[in-house]
Amino acid sequence: MADDLNIQTALGAVNLFMSTVKNCRLYPESSDIVRQSLTSGYSRLATLFYRDAPFIVSEAQGSILFDGKLLDAKSQRMPQIHSLRLLMQALNLKSIVFDRSIDQENYAKASRILSMTPEEVDAQGGVRKVFEAEGVSFVSANHNVFLGAEADEVIESDEDFFRRIWFGQITELQALAYITRKTVNAAWLSSVSGRFLTFCADKGYEPNDWDTISRLACLNGYLVRAGSEQGNTAIFPLLYERLEALGPWLNADLLALNLSEAAVTKAVEHLENESFMLLAARLLLVKQTQRRGSRLVGRVHIKAYNDASDWILARPRGSEFSSSIEALRSREEAAQNETLARIEAAIEGLMVGESDALNDLDALAALPRVMAERTQQGKAQEVERLIQAVSLAINLEDEAKSMAAVRVLLQTAKALTGLERLDLVSRVLGPINLWARYQQEVTPLFESASDMMVNHIHNLVVGGQYGEAVPFMESFSLMAQGRLKKDLHMTRYAERTLRRMASERVFNLLMETFREDTDGHRHQASVVLALLGNIAVPPLLDLLRESEVMAERIRVMGVLKNIGPGTLEELTQRITPDSAWFYLRNLLKLLGEIGGEEHIDILEPLVTRREEQVIDAVISCAKQIGGSRRVRFFSKALLAVPDRVKPRLAGLLAQFGDDDGVYALSAVLRSRMTGSPEEKDKVIKAACSAMGEIGSMKALPTLQKVVDQKGLLGRSRYTSEQKRLAEEAILKIRHAMSKERSAPKEKEPDARVKVTRDYIASEEFGTLEAIVSGLISGGKKASALKVLLLMVERAAREKDFKRAERYKARLSDVDEMALGEVVRAEEIIDQERCFVDSGEYMETWKDFYALLTEEEASGFYHHVRNEVVEVDTEIISQGEVSNRLCFINSGRAKIVYKDDARELFIKEMCKGEVAGYDAFFHTSVCTASLVALSRVNVGFLDREVLTLMQEKHPDFLGKLQSFCGQFNNLTETVQAKGLERRRYRRFHVKGRVVFQLMTDKGTTVGKSFTGVFLDISEGGLSAVVKSSGYSMARLLLGRSICSLMKPGEGAERFSVQGRVSSVNERGENTISIHVAFARPLAVSSLEALVTTS
Structure with missing residues (x-):
């Protein structure tokens, strides 16, 4: 019995088994390591067979079970159990069963087979095929969860029952026992099939999916057998009617997939004639058309339906009512063809924007098959439209x-x-x-x-x-x-x-x-x-x-830093005093990047290490993460580190300016130092200077002793220089105290909450805003400004720039003269907006930088302006003039073309790609938009900057065009996707057109100029005009323009407002100008121009 299994013994056996599998993978079969692993592993497994039952290891929902019992969370995390789970998932195994008769030879065979790579196993037809080929006995590998005959625990709920049916984790004994308890309730019997379909739908399976069909047939087979064993003849007629109401093919599925069950065939024999004939007709239709309604039945499954059709037609009533069955088959075929036509129409409608298919269950069930078929037929555009329609x-x-x-x-x-x-x-x-x-x-x-x-x-x-x-x-x-x-x-x-x-x-x-x-x-x-x-x-x-x-x-270290807090648990466990210095240094650097004040105690045992690299790393790490506990840490460390390091720590205590540091500095001056005279001198001088910088009256007694101290025979412990520094420190402290007394006293800050950077990071913004309001109302403006600045810093680091800007504005509200705090807030926000990890940045653009000289690379790096763009923000806007290239440092964006309310997806752009090539290097407005799909860090290169770069580095432009051109020539991309952005047909016309630049308010600007028509459509025109130069022509881009046209002699002139969308060079002093009309040209006017040209 599973209940008798000793879990700890089983864990030991599985651990040795996985070690054996690993050794078989790493070492030759003849090696002593493999032989020893096989012997010890088999011996441990044999200890489990004191029970009269096999040992079953199974995997379900990412967890390991022994004999159907779920291991506890601690056991699940064991390395060998984790490896076992990965092994079973890679080989698509749900259970491995060890029979109590297993010998060491079969144990060895199974271990060697399971040590093979998934590719090797797949090439030989799967694990079970390999087991058969190698003659493995008493061990079986199964693709379904194996339940031994003893697995007779009671099923408690329908949800549990449905889940076991779905995953094949149920025995006939369990199913019949559960159904017997339930069938006394007719309402349960009437609804169980429908509710199981709902369960399947919730898992993402439609009624026509084969997984749903097969499992529902299994469930209904159990229902029929339960009724037969109870002698309840009313169950099947009720079940038949319910299945007929749920779908026309479910009774056919029941018979076809349970044909070997005597209870099912016997129940069918007792159907009324009309129901019998309809069932026979539908099975015959499946056999002849290989379709089950709208679904094609594959070769694997069609045999079951063929056998069921042959069986039912061979019954006496099958022969007796053959003509009626044929008539019903014809009727069902007509209905099936009608359904197929309706589905086809609904799917075709879906591609042109209609949504009927989304409300049609048959059409929804057919869509995956249709998309797969059209993919095989190479109809990529149709598949894309269907995917987009369903996605919307x-x-x-x-x-x-x-x-x-x-x-x-x-x-x-x-x-x-x-x-x-x-x-x-x-x-x-x-x-x-x-x-x-x-x-x-x-x-x-x-x-x-x-x-x-x-x-x-x-x-x-x-x-x-x-x-x-x-x-x-x-x-x-x-x-x-x-x-x-x-x-x-x-x-x-x-x-x-x-x-x-x-x-x-x-x-x-x-x-x-x-x-x-x-x-x-x-x-x-x-x-x-x-x-x-x-x-x-x-x-x-x-x-x-x-x-x-x-x-x-x-x-x-870069990856670990990006993982962030998830690294800390393992990281802190590995920071130990006996770690190698080169490893420990890197661990401490990581801790400094991602750790917090609560981790500073880990550093205390490390301050006695002799290696300079470790000491440097400890000090740097403590500075970064120590927060309010830094002074305490460095004060303790000051007494423990070698004399050569003490001046550095004294300087740090002076920077922190906390009174508590005075006690440690005083202790150092009183202590007997063991270093060289030069080191002692540096320590004493550093301690005296630090005390003066701290400015605490607590340092006066110690400093005065340094000044006054005399040794034996009138000799002093301290040099004249050291005493001079002590005197200067005393004067500095007394001056600070005098200044403090004369200054107006500010009220004591609220001691109930110690607002530190760590507190700011952990508390809700609403609470922090309340603290600020309380400080302001209490007249503590200085404290309020400090808290607000920390709130700006946190919001900016979290990339919540709207909040950061709001807090920055509030700084001025608190104190109009807080210019320093406002400037600092702006610096913090700008720094976080534009932050790009330099190592990651250089890795991203290494191919481009490889093309540049050192001077070009330096100039480009410092001239690119980095900004953070939020989700759904337009980086480049269709129809506008673009004077900058966009280098995507991180994040994802999409290029879309907007046509009225319709938005066409062209392509996605990711980190390391360049956008805006066409509009930047060609004289045209942006013909599509670039929209952020996630938060995007983008570097902008402005045209003015490019001009400066080109003056200094003539070869830079060619390198830039060569690199950027590989990413997104928009015209080629659109052509490759088969998209058509032109809405109107173009006509070649002859004649002249007069252009007049306009302001957005409709007034004229400058003189008019004349062009020669190239072509025209309802949406715009193009013409050739003379120009003094390409750079001047670019100034036309995006400008409002009026086009004056005359169809022919005797006809009236008419004008059309528009905007210049593109300007292209055509020759010396000649350009082509392309105008997009503000509204479509009247068809009559277009016809007049075309017919008279």
């Missing part, structure tokens, strides 16, 4: 419609995964990922979406497409870190999902790419590692210790 149905205000759209996209993603179209899978999962971010509970549909994204990330990483995996991993990383506010259950689910994403194979590939820069994907791999959070920390810290390459260590 995801609306947080209409939950039912959103869930239906998510289900369709999930099924589409599964179908496209089978076609190995990872690009389209990413496109389909994008809207689902966004939907998942807004969910507030772990529903079955959310679980299905998570499972799909886990599978997709695995495929992307294996395929080397790390950048594509980032948005999906980012969502779960934000949830796990609490940056997307979720409840505890959802946060933990997100953590488990991240661990599933980081399977052993995926993680090894990420680390390999990060180290070797495989195919130039190191940066993307580092981003993914950072998103994995604390999962990636131990291996990265191991690499930091072991790496002999400085550049690699810097990269590792």
